Amino acid sequence: MNIYVGNLPYQTTEEDLKEMFEAFGEVESAAVIKDKVTGRSRGFGFVEMPSDADAQSAIAALNGNEMEGRAITVNEARPRSEGRRGGGGERRGPRGGGRGERRRFDHRDE
Numbered sequence: 001m002n003i004y005v006g007n008l009p010y011q012t013t014e015e016d017l018k019e020m021f022e023a024f025g026e027v028e029s030a031a032v033i034k035d036k037v038t039g040r041s042r043g044f045g046f047v048e049m050p051s052d053a054d055a056q057s058a059i060a061a062l063n064g065n066e067m068e069g070r071a072i073t074v075n076e077a078r079p080r081s082e083g084r085r086g087g088g089g090e091r092r093g094p095r096g097g098g099r100g101e102r103r104r105f106d107h108r109d110e
Contacts, residue, residue: 001055005062006044006073008032014045021047024061025054046077 005017017030032045049055055076063074 001049001052002077003047003049003055003059004044004073004075004077005047007070008041008043008045008072009068009070010041010043012041012045012067017045017047020062020067021049021058024058025049025051 003021008017012032014030014032017032018027021027021030026049028048028050030045030047033042034040035042047058049058059074059076062072064071065074066072
């Protein structure tokens with residue numbers, strides 16, 4: 001089962017996550033999600049446990065617990081929806097190009 005862990009302290013490592021969940025059973029993987037630009041933690045991560053029973057025990061025991069002064073959120077991870085791909089797409093509006101772009105090349109004052 002894939003488990004979402006939110007509101008993590010920013011200094012939390014993947015090893016910290018793994019150790020926290022190993023108290024409830026085998027952990028296949030633990031990942032802290034990092035910002036692509038800065039490389040810093042985004043404050044959440046995922047833990048994969050092969051046993052659903054162990055995962056449910058971990059969720060029940062850890063959800064709402066404090067970790068370095070922050071109440072963490074622990075629940076079953078939801079699969080990404082098709083509509084949430086992020087990025088891309090055409091932008092319209094003040095910075096989306098279009099009408100304002102033409103003025104750069106307008107040489108009427110010459």
